[in-house]
Amino acid sequence: MTEPTNVRIPHITVSQPSVNIAAEALEVPTGPSPVRDFLNRRSSGRVVDGIFGSAMFLAAISIFAIVVLIIFTLIHGSQLSIHAFGWKFFVKEIWDPVNGDFGAWTFIYGTVVSSLLALAMAVPLAIGVAVFLTEMCPKPLRTPISFLTELLAAIPSVVYGLWALFILVPIMRDRVGPFLTKTLGWTGFFGGDNFGIGMLTASVILAIMILPIISSITRDVMLAVPQNQREGMLALGATRWEMIRTGVLRNARIGIVGAVILGLGRALGETMAVTMVIGNRPQIVKSLFAPGYTLASVVANEFTEATDDTYVSALVEIGLALFLVTIVVNAIARMLVWAVTRGTPSRAH
Amino acid sequence: MGVGIQVENLNAWYGSNQSLFDISLHIPANHATALIGPSGCGKSTFVRCLNRMHETNPIARATGVVRMGDVDIYKESSPVEIRRRVGMVFQRPNPFPTMSIYDNVASGLKLNGFRNRRVLDEVVERSLRNAALWDEVKDDLKKKSGASLSGGQQQRLCIARALAVDPEVMLMDEPASALDPISTSKIEDLIFQLKSQYTIVIVTHNMQQAARVAEKTGFFLNGHLVEFDQTHKIFTNPHDKRTEDYITGRFG
């Protein structure tokens, strides 16, 4: 180690800066500064900080509290029914308020059938719209059309139900119904009386209602596929559809499954519109024209009129089941979607 | 009038990483002190310990004594009280985006409850004059937002904002590094003027800047204070070989 030499470092000159503002000397107040006095007298805000932080914390905790309360209330309210009917409750087909005998199977059937039918109708359309908007749509049309799908999502359930009751039902009864009986009557699903009110109509309106959410999430998922996938396919000479199918949809398929499951979750819990057009009759019949009943509908319809405690308890148990199923379904859906869109910015839903 | 700062055995950690090792020095009142050193050497952390901004990071910790005037800022005061006595200017200008120029400068007072309109007007004008920004903005004080100014103007606005609370110490963490040369020289002129009234600590990468502006300079390396002396000594005749290596550009 050599001693540091007495080096005059040429490139650094220790000199005074040119004082451009020499003309304006600093204005400094002489005497006691009112500002400093004021600030020195102010409290440090520690107490308020503590209260404020606690208040924010409480608000966040209240979300836990609410969910816990809801679950607890539902479980507590179902006790009577659980004790009376046990697990068989979910496979029993009897719903007899008069004699106090209850079973939820009819409603489970109705919910599942209407939801699956709705999915079958909505998913192809939703994916079609998503494909159109992300890959084919001319730029100027993109915003208006996507805005329209957002508006569709904003329509309240009761308005859908109103429209379905007075406009869709006659169409299903007078046009679609007879057409289906003629062409597909041999399957046995389209026979019997058709008054327009029943499982099929409910499925149709349900399909219209879940379409926006499936389409919107599918779009997000497709947009999350990196551009180089598309370009790679095109560079190999693929047609546009082939590029979409292999370059985009294949990569996005996990997310699309998530979108579909999210739509399913929405359909399972949908109440008002379905109640208005499904007929609200606790029965399981092969014909899709026949009235049916769903889990959400029976609660909406009969809760305020339930007279004895077991009746109410059975309905609460149905609510509990609905709650748990939707939580699980939504959680699965969100995980799938998150896995694909992780890291990409989301549009405001 | 500014106050001196006495630092004794200051150690600082981010989580389990120690970033400052046993720093001791005295920052003289009403002088400018520069802190130089390569990136990541701890000079920013050191300065942030002087007004307890270091603590805003939840995993940060510091031990040692920092005495501002005759107050031990860690044991005898609260972070909020200290920060009202110490002004800070950051590397990137950060005016409040939703506030006008006037409100930005007055924010240190208004947000702490100061109401007297007349005094506020005076303070705002004086601070903007002292920051050499008054002439450029005096017609748009309440109309333009703080974020609508150019980079150099924004930084001077931040300086005005810091000056408005009449601090005893001004901490400047590379105040000109994000600015163009003309704005930089304006700010250096400013510092030269300010140091007669305030105690200034300036962190800088720019050794010429340190040489121009500061009476004393400290050289930091890897969290240690290698050398602390009169500026002209550091730059012409440093004691430590590491200082000499840094100054002559052998690293950093």
Place this chain on the structure above:
Amino acid sequence: MNEMQNNAMRPPVRPSRTNAVVRQASDWVVTGLAVLSTFLVVAPLVAILTYLIYRGASSLNWAFFTQVPAPVGESGGGMANSIVGSAVILGLASSMGIPVGIAAGVYLAEYARGKVLGQAVRFTADVLNGVPSIVMGIAIYALIVMQQKHFSAFSGGVALAIMMVPTVTRTTEEMLMTVPNAVREAGYGLGVPKWRTIMSISLRTASPGIITGCMLAFARVAGETAPLMFTAFGNQFWSARLDQPMAALPLQIFVYAISPFDEWHRLAWAGALVLIVLIMVSVTLVRVAASRGIMKGNQ
């Protein structure tokens, strides 16, 4: 083809003349299907809106907005009590749900960033968001209505407030995260206490986006019927009391729609039109705000 090309990059079909025709034709068919789907999706929206206007607009007279429903069998009357009732219940819901939501969002963004508790809260808020609205009605019925032994506007407000919280919380958190940390540090550096920094600096900077989020939450619960069925319950008459059943627009529309009376059907259409207009306006405002970059935190 050598192994270095991965499967997705292999050309989908072997090139040949007939293949080329089939491929091109498939492309056109699919394009057509996509366009058709879009049309089929947009059509119901147009249909619904058109019918609402067609069936409802003619009933929107002064009486509609100022009178209560006429007795069964008589014509005339209006839905004034439902409109006012909805306003009251929504006002209640907003006054409870928005502050809690914003506070929870503040907690997530300013106190719990990166912490496990924050993630747990976020997850729970998502769960709460997915609760079917009818189940919410059951829960609030059991929690409040049963204890008080009567239906009330208050319980309806609580049910809707809870439904607003997750949306407001998430938006508030997202918007606060877009506030640059440098701005917060500027506040701390001036000796502004943390609570004041959050209120006057962070929240103020993020407020356009937060307000937009509140509007979104409001629009969502404005049309909700199911949670009110067992809480506010509805009311045929004027009522301003929070501890009594109260009419609400969506609820009334439902009751009228399933009734056998033509007169009530007419009112239902008009009410639906009013409801839709209110919601559409909110959603459009949100969209405009989003396109202006407000939701991204741009100033």
